[in-house]
Every structure is written in C-alpha cells, then in structure tokens.
Amino acid sequence: MNFAKHHFLIGNKKQKNPLPDSRDTWNDGKEAFSHYCVACHGMDGQNTGVPFVDHMSPPIPSLASKHVQSYTDGQLKWILDNGIWPSGMPGSKGTLSDDELWSIVVFLRHLPPAGSQGTPDIYTH
Amino acid sequence: MNASQNLWGRKLMKKKYILVLLLILGAAIAPSTWNVRAQDSPRRIEITAKRFEFSPSEITVKKGEPVVLVVKSADVAHGLRFRELNLNVKVDKGGTAELPFTPDKTGDFVGHCSVFCGSGHGEMTLTMHVVN
Numbered sequence: 001m002n003f004a005k006h007h008f009l010i011g012n013k014k015q016k017n018p019l020p021d022s023r024d025t026w027n028d029g030k031e032a033f034s035h036y037c038v039a040c041h042g043m044d045g046q047n048t049g050v051p052f053v054d055h056m057s058p059p060i061p062s063l064a065s066k067h068v069q070s071y072t073d074g075q076l077k078w079i080l081d082n083g084i085w086p087s088g089m090p091g092s093k094g095t096l097s098d099d100e101l102w103s104i105v106v107f108l109r110h111l112p113p114a115g116s117q118g119t120p121d122i123y124t125h
Numbered sequence: 126m127n128a129s130q131n132l133w134g135r136k137l138m139k140k141k142y143i144l145v146l147l148l149i150l151g152a153a154i155a156p157s158t159w160n161v162r163a164q165d166s167p168r169r170i171e172i173t174a175k176r177f178e179f180s181p182s183e184i185t186v187k188k189g190e191p192v193v194l195v196v197k198s199a200d201v202a203h204g205l206r207f208r209e210l211n212l213n214v215k216v217d218k219g220g221t222a223e224l225p226f227t228p229d230k231t232g233d234f235v236g237h238c239s240v241f242c243g244s245g246h247g248e249m250t251l252t253m254h255v256v257n
Contacts, residue, residue, distance in 0.1 A: 035241040097237040097247040099208055 006070065010084070015074030019102045021109070029107030032100040038120040040089070045111045049119025058087055064111045076105045167191035167225065174216065174238065175199035177245025185254040188231050194224040204239030205251060215240055228255040 019025045034043065040056075042048040045063035053060050061068055071079070080101045083091040092101060167190075173180045174196055186192050196205050198216045205224065206213040214224040238249035 032241075092247070094247045095244050096241075097250075099237060100247065 006075075010071065010075045010078055012074035012078035012081075013072050015072075015077065017073040017077070017102050017105055019099065019106060021106055025103050025106045026110055028100070029103035029105070032096055032104050033107050035096070037104070039122060043117035043120055044114055045108060046114040048115050048117065049123055051123060056088075060087075062114075063108055064114070068108070073105050073109075076108060077101055080104060167193050169193045169195055171195045171197065172205070172251065173197050173199050174203035174205070174249070176201065176243050177238075177249045179205070179236075179238075179249060179251040182250070183252045183254065185256060186228055188228050188255055188257055191225065191227045194226075195221060196224065197221045201242050202240045203242055203249070205236050206239035207234050207236040207253065209234055212236075213239055231255045231257055 033041075033045070037045075040050060040053075040060055041063055042050050042053075047053040047060055047062060050060070063069075068076075079089070080096075081091055081093040083089045096104075168186070170184055170186075170192060172184075172194055175198070184194075194205065194214070196203070196214055196216045198219055198221075200218070202216065202218045202220075204213065204215040210226070210228075212224060212226055214222050216222040232255055234253045234255065236251040236253060238246055242249070
C-alpha cells in the first residue's frame with residue numbers, strides 16, 4: 001500500500017514548492033498548521049498530546065517518519081489539498097490558501113523536536 | 126508736472142513693481158503647493174471583509190500613487206496579505222484597519238485573507254491590478 005501511495009495514488013509528484021525554504025515561510029507554515037492540523041497531529045506534527053492517537057485506524061503517522069518524509073513536496077501538497085484515503089484526513093484545499101498549504105510543507109520538512117511544543121490548547125482544559 | 130505729482134507718480138510706480146513681483150512669486154509657488162496638497166491625500170479604497178469574500182474583489186491602482194486600503198470586517202477577524210508585495214494587515218472582529226502603501230511595480234497581485242476565519246478562508250482573495 002505504501003508503494004502504491006508513493007508511486008500511483010498520491011499525485012503531484014513533480015511539482016516544486018514555489019515558496020522559499022526560509023525561516024519566514026516556516027513560521028507561516030507553523031501558524032497555518034496550528035489552525036486545526038494540530039488536533040490530530042499535535043503541535044509538533046508527531047502526535048504529542050493527542051488523546052486518541054492510539055485509537056485511530058489506520059493509525060496517525062508521525063509526520064517526521066520516513067514514510068511521510070519520503071513523499072515529494074508536491075505529493076505532500078497533494079495530500080494537504082485532498083486528504084488521504086482511507087485515513088479520514090480531510091482535504092484543506094479552499095479552507096487554507098495555496099500559500100498557506102505550501103508553507104505547511106516547509107514546516108513539515110523542519111518539524112520541531114518531538115514533545116518540544118507541548119499539548120494542543122484544545123486538550124488542556 | 127509739479128513736484129508733488131512727481132512724488133505721487135514714483136510711489137505709484139513703486140507699488141506697481143511690488144505688485145508685479147508678488148504676482149510672479151505667487152505664480153511660481155502656487156503649483157508646488159497644489160502638488161503638496163495632492164500628495165497629502167492618498168487615494169482611499171474601502172474594502173469589506175466577510176466570510177468568505179472581499180468586496181470589491183478586484184481593485185485597480187496606479188504605480189507610484191499612494192493608496193490606503195481601508196479594510197472593514199463585517200463579522201469575524203480577517204486579514205489581507207499580498208505576499209509578493211510584502212503587505213499585510215489584520216482587522217479585528219467588526220473593526221477597521223488601514224494599509225497604506227505606494228505600488229512600485231505593475232502587474233496583477235492576488236491577496237489572501239491572512240487570519241483564519243473558517244471553512245472558506247482559503248478562497249478569500251482580492252485581486253489588485255497595478256497599472257501605469
């Protein structure tokens with residue numbers, strides 16, 4: 001299945017990120033990621049503080065994992081646009097702008113250390 | 126012509142010279158003051174932001190002419206960012222914010238809402254045409 005996703009099912013393999021891989025873009029991506037992605041992925045993208053992470057099927061992968069990082073930038077953007085079946089991850093095209101989605105790709109390439117960002121606010125009260 | 130008439134005549138001529146000089150100075154200064162007044166009044170364009178659109182959704186401005194975008198929120202907090210032009214303004218729920226700038230290049234630039242406002246946030250765009 002992983003092979004199929006990487007080579008056939010997830011599109012946009014060759015598209016390059018039009019945004020620079022810079023600290024400013026990373027900050028933009030972190031902010032965009034914080035709107036609702038953190039609910040499932042945690043603030044560090046590695047599931048920290050997400051209470052149901054062990055109860056999902058299929059499980060929510062760590063975005064720092066080799067499985068996720070081996071997608072191209074274009075493929076990550078495609079996943080953000082369309083979601084990924086059968087996980088239930090929704091697509092964000094139209095909910096976030098293209099610029100915001102591309103900036104999230106930059107954030108994903110430079111995730112903060114696991115556990116360094118704490119628990120999402122929605123799970124602390 | 127007697128002496129008193131001569132004196133009166135010289136005084137009148139002196140006043141005429143002064144008047145002409147003042148008129149010339151006034152003609153020289155006035156246009157520059159008009160220009161200063163024009164530059165003190167940038168064009169103001171009112172834009173309403175509401176979930177999930179900007180109104181108007183397209184504007185046209187001139188390169189080199191100062192502009193102020195007056196962004197008003199009709200509901201929740203919004204923002205307007207033109208990434209290519211390094212312009213960004215945020216407006217509070219129900220509030221108003223101003224974005225002054227002078228376009229320095231022509232082209233079509235798409236601005237996006239820069240404060241997450243809900244499901245259609247990603248589709249909130251404003252196209253700005255900068256012309257000569």
